[in-house]
Amino acid sequence: MASRTRKSERRTEALTRERILEAAVELLDATGEGGLTFRALTERLVTGPGAIYWHVANKGELLDAATDTVVAAALAIEPAESADSPQGEIRAVALGLFDAIDEHPWLAAQLATQLSRSPWGAVAPRILESIGRQVRALGVPEGSQFTATSALMHYILGAAGQNAANGRVLGPGVDRSEFLDATSRAWKELDPDDFPFTRAVADQMRAHDDQAEFLAGIDLILAGITAVHPPTT
Amino acid sequence: MASRTRKSERRTEALTRERILEAAVELLDATGEGGLTFRALTERLVTGPGAIYWHVANKGELLDAATDTVVAAALAIEPAESADSPQGEIRAVALGLFDAIDEHPWLAAQLATQLSRSPWGAVAPRILESIGRQVRALGVPEGSQFTATSALMHYILGAAGQNAANGRVLGPGVDRSEFLDATSRAWKELDPDDFPFTRAVADQMRAHDDQAEFLAGIDLILAGITAVHPPTT
């Protein structure tokens, strides 16, 4: 009982909103959407639920804040390969979000929920801003900048959301090509009358590379923007 | 007690998976995501939870099936203005999904959740098929059909998801222009250094029309497809 002076490591270094958010993100990353509970959170933070409610209004706010934090971090990353063209910058922003959703798969569903709850809340302006600056640099006339930027943002959110799953479906046992194979086979067994197209592209889907496909979509939209708003060289 | 022959209207007409799905969709439409509980469902169907579990594996399957039903119905609608061009058909398909999400706002988040759980489950092939046929008709070379179709699908899911909120945020008291006004004002008060673009487009966002904006995005992607894969006239 003499060596009690040290106590057992650090315990409380005061509970802050930041520490709570940090723990929430860790919990979400480790255990998925269902893993974030107030019980798990109190255990990890060594407190009671009341303490958390002192810093955070409710679970919804907690999720929103966690989402915002992660998105902000993803957009803050300066692309290593400093793309010099606006197109390159847009690709970099898109890939940043793509990777963030890949690292934090819960982001996909959470972004959708949040955007559909408060469409222009905190997250949307962040993404809009990152892309919009480049759209402007592309020479898109002022009156069309919002439309072009929104289109890119919506594509990114839709595509990244679905692609996030690829990293998640593949549990410990399943590997990627095995999964794609199975899906491809399933598509080929669809009703020929109802699903001729899907059957026909089953092989393309099997061979596809998530990130390359994602960027090809970005490039398609960029090509559309350039076609509709040709740069006044 | 003599007039008991009639009984009190219909009571049980046997519980089927279809009746359960129907009730689930009604409940979701009426009370939102949080409103679908097994208690509410048993009350509406006048049974116990066990009866529902006999027809449905669990709540997740119930939600997936409800989503699939609604999406299938939305895609089955033949556009009244029978668009003759592939572009017109694609716009019609897109608008069908847009409207479905508008009518069933819970669809947005549910689609995202479902797609991020099983990316190529039941819903994705349906959408892929509807759009893909038209992409093919557009003359896109075979090797690029999957990419072009996916891009359209992802944009639609992303955009419709966010736009769904507009119909939902507006409760009884709030009207649309009031809401856009408030958002627009909020954007103009963002930090000028961090959000120059968002501040600049605040007025465009305020004046924008959801459906027109949505279709403008579709057209942008269609323009991109045409630019990258010019029709071999």
Place this chain on the structure above:
DNA sequence: ACCTGAACACCGTTCAAGT
């Protein structure tokens, strides 16, 4: 001002028992 922790209402799911 910040934290504790028992208590409450509610949820998804199970399962022995009925028909």
Place this chain on the structure above:
DNA sequence: ACCTGAACACCGTTCAAGT
């Protein structure tokens, strides 16, 4: 084969009480 309904484990949230 299909349904009943009590029971279980778990969840978000509250709040009187402490410091």
